[in-house]
Amino acid sequence: MWPLKWKKREQEYRRERAEFFSAVSLLDRRSFIKVAGMAAGVAAAKTALPPHSFQLVDVVSAAQAQPAFRFAYISDTHLYERQLNERFVKAAMRAVQDVNALNPQPDFVLFGGDLAQLGQVGELDLGKQILSEVKAPIKMMVGEHDWFLDMGDKWKELFGPPNYSFDHKGVHFITLMSVNEKDFWTAKNMTPMQRMLTVAGLDNSAQSRFEVGVEGRNWLKADLAKVPKNRPVVIFSHSPLYKYYEPWNFWTEDADQVQAMLAPFRSVTVIHGHTHQMLTNRIGNIHFHGMLSTAWPWPYAPMGLPKLTVQMDRADPFDEADGTGGGQISVHPGGYVDKHYNLWGRNPVVVSKLYLDSWGKQDAPPAPGFPSY
Amino acid sequence: MNKRYMKVIALMMFAAVSAFALREAFIVEAQQKQEAEAKQEASPLVVQLCDGTSKLEIEGLKEGDVMPPEMARNIAAKMLATVAQEKAKQTSKWTARDRQTWEREQKRLIEEGDKLFHDWKALGGTIGISCDMCHPNASNTHAETYPKFQTQIKKVAALRDMVNWCIENPMKGKPIAADDPRMLALEAYMTAQRKGVPLDPGKH
C-alpha cells in the first residue's frame, strides 16, 4: 500500500532535518538576513487594519556587491469598490503596510499598473487613497484595467502622463505605456464598458494584442537619444515587453522593435506587471522581471514560458493570499538588479543579477521541491 | 480535279503515317517510362472519397499525376455509386445528420459554460470574482485528472465538488445542485478545453 519509495523519502527527509538542526549554530554567512523594523500605526485609523506590521527581508547575499539602492513595488491590485470586494482592498493595504515597514525605506515605490479592475472612477479614487499612505515617493504606471473604460482620462487626471522618465542615482528610469491596443471596438459598436470588459478578460480573444505603438516608440526613441549608452536603464512596463503567450496577451506585439531600440545600451532591465507570477527572462542585454499581484496569481501559460523562470508553487485557494504579494528590487552599481519576491505565506525568493548574468548557471533560487500541484 | 484529289489523299496518307509513327514513338516512350517507373516502384495515384475513409488506387497513374477530366468524372461517379451501395449495407442507424446534431448541442453547452465561466453574477458570486480570473481558458482546472485528492477538503473529490468549492469560497456564493444545468455547462466547457489530453486521474 505505502510504497517503499515513500519510506525512503521519509528517512531522507529525517536525515535532512537532523542536519538542519545541527547546522543552525553554524549559520552560513550567505544566508545573512536583515530584519526590518515596523511602522507604527500606519493607516491604522483608516480601516480595520491590523495594529502593526512587520517585514523581514532577505536582502544581502554576501557573495555579491552591496546594491547601490533599492526600490519596492506594489502591483496589480485590481480594486473593485470596497462594497463589492473587500478582499482586494485589504490585500492592497497589506502591501502598503509591507513597504512602509521596510527599514531602511526604499528610495521609491513603483506601482506596477492595474490599480483598478474596471477603470471606474470609484475604483481609481480608492486606489489613489490607499497608495497615498505609502511613505516613500511613488512612481505610477498604468495597466489596461485602468485604461480602457475612458481611454485613460481619469487615470491621467489622477496621476499624469503615462509615459515619463527620470534619473535616479545614475540610473535612467523609463515608465512606458505598453498596453495600447488597435481599435477592435468601433467596428463592433461596443460601449466603453463592453470594451473594458473585453480587455479585462485575459482569455477574451475579441481584443487586440498589447503594443507600445508608433507614438510610444517615437517617444521612447527621443527619450533614449539623451541617454549615454553606458548608463544603466530600467524600464517599467505593464506588459512584459517580450512575447510569452499571445492568447492571454502575455505579449507585446512590437516587442522586437522596442528591444532593438534598447540593444545598444550596456545594461537594460525591464520590470513588468500583468502576469501575476514569478517570471524571469533574459533576451540579449535585457533582463526581465515580472511582478506579483496583490489580488490573485495567474497560472503559468501552457507554452512559451521563458527557460530562466523559477516557477512559484501553485497557489492553494484556501489561503486567499497564497501566490500573491509584493517585492523589492535591488539595483547594482553597474546596472542590473536582484529581484526579491515577497510571496505572502511562502518563503521569500531572490532572483539575482548573478543568476541572469550566468544564464541560470549560478545562484539559482530554490524551486518548490515538488511538482506544481 | 483528279490531281486535286490525289493531293488530298497524299496529304491524308502522310498524316496517317505521321500519326502512326508519332503514336509508335509515344508508346515506346511511355513503355520506357513505365518500365523505369516500375523499377523505382512508384506509388500509384490514390484518391480519397469525401466520406473520409473510402480510397481507390487508380491503375496506370502515379502520385502527382493529373487525371484527364473525362476519366476523373467516370471514377467519381463509380465511387459515389460504390459508397451508396456500401451505405445501404451499413448496420449503424446513425446518420451524418445525427452526428451534426450531437456536435451542435454539445457546442451549445460548451458555449453556455464559457459564458458562465466568465460571469460571476450568473453563478451567484458576490464579490466580482469569476472563474476565468484564476483559470483563463480553464487552465489549472485539469478536468481529466478527476476524481482526485483535494487538499482544501482533504478527500478525493469530483470536478463538480471543486466547482462548488470555488463558488462558495473565492466567489463567496451559494453552491449549485449537481444536476443544475449550469453545472453541466461548466463541466462541458472545462472538459472541452482539455480535449486530446490523456486521462490521468490524480495528477496536478
Next chain:
Amino acid sequence: MGNTKRLKLLVVGLAAVVAMAQAITAQDRKYKADLPPAIPEDVWAMLVPEDNPMTEAKVALGRDLYFDKRLSIDNTVSCATCHDPKAAFAEPKQFAEGVGGKRGARNSPTVFNAMFNVEQFWDGRAATLEEQAKGPIINPLEMAMTSHDLVIERLKKDPAYVKRFQEVFGGPPTIADVAKAIAAFERTLVSADSPFDRLQAGDAGAMSEAAKRGFELFKGKGRCITCHEFNASSPFFTDFKYHNIGVGMKATANFEGLARKVQQMAQEGKLNAESIDTLSLTEGFSELGRFIVTRQPKDLGAFKTPTLRNVELTAPYMHDGSQKTLREVIDFYNKGGEPNPNLDGGMRALELTDQEINDLIEFLNALTGDRARRLSRGEEVIGPSKP
C-alpha cells in the same frame, strides 16, 4: 590439556552460547503493535525508525524512564508530570510546570499519536520523538538537569537500569538510548477508538445526531478539516503544518523586537538546539512560534495544528493554554481569529450560529477514545512496571 578437559570446555562453551542466544531472543522479542482499525498499520510501521526497532523489553524500559522522576534535578518531575495519562497524556494546567514550580510558556501537547507528527513540539523544533525526549530533561524550566551526562551518572547508580540497558542496547546507559527507549514507549500510545471511529467503521448509532451535524459543519461551513485533516490515510485531525491564527499576537506587543533578537542570535551563531529549546519556553519569545526554528517571515506566530483526538480531555487549549473551553476555541475561530499582519490566509469569520457551535462541540466530544476515557477515570492505569 587432556581430551576430557577439552570436551568439558566445549560443552560449557556450547551451553553459554545457547544461553546467550536464548537471552537475546527474550530481549529481542518484537513488539507487536495493537492498533485500532482506524490507524493504517503500514503508516505506523513506516514511522518506526530503522535504527530504533520496537521490542517488548525496550518499550518496558522506556515506560519506566517515562515515569521516573530521577530524570529531573530534584527528583520531582517525570515526563508523565506534564504528559499525564489521566489527562490523555497532556495536562490540565495552562503552562507546563517544571522543577520548583517553574513555568514555561507553553501548554503541554498530548503524547497520544505524537509518533505520527512530522515534527515534534508546537513549533516543530525536534525532528523525531527521540530528539524531543532529550529536550525537556535539560531545559532549566522543565526537568532542569544540568547536563545529559548527569542523567547518565544517575542511571548508572541503579544496577537494574544498567542491566536492562545492557540487555536492550548491549551497553551501558547513554542519553541516545534513553531517548530511544522513551520514544519506543511513546510509539505504543496510539488512540483511535472513539465513537467517531465506530461511526466510520459502519456503526450508524455510534454518534449522536448533533455530533453528525457537527461533522458536516467540520467539513463544510466551519472550514475545520482543511487544517485538522481527516481521511483514512491520515486519520489524525491535523495537517502537521504551522499556521498563524493570531493566538498570542495581542498579548505580545513587542513582536518585531523579539524577532529581531532571534535574528541577531542566529547571526552571532548563538542559536542551537538548546538555546532554541529555552527560547521557545520563554515568555514573549515563545509567541514567535515556528519562526524561531526557520526564521522565515511566513512562520512568525505560526504553531503546529494540534490533533483533535481526545480534545475533550486536554483542556486548556492553544499553544499557550489561553482558551479554557472548546466553546471559547470555536468562538475564537468564528470571529476569524486574531487579526495580525501574518494571519493565515485561510482564516475568516465563519458566521456559525449557537446551535452550530453546540453541534461542533458534540462532534469534538465524540473524538474521545475509550482508552483515554478509561485512563481519565482511573479505570485503567498506565504506569511504571515497578511503581
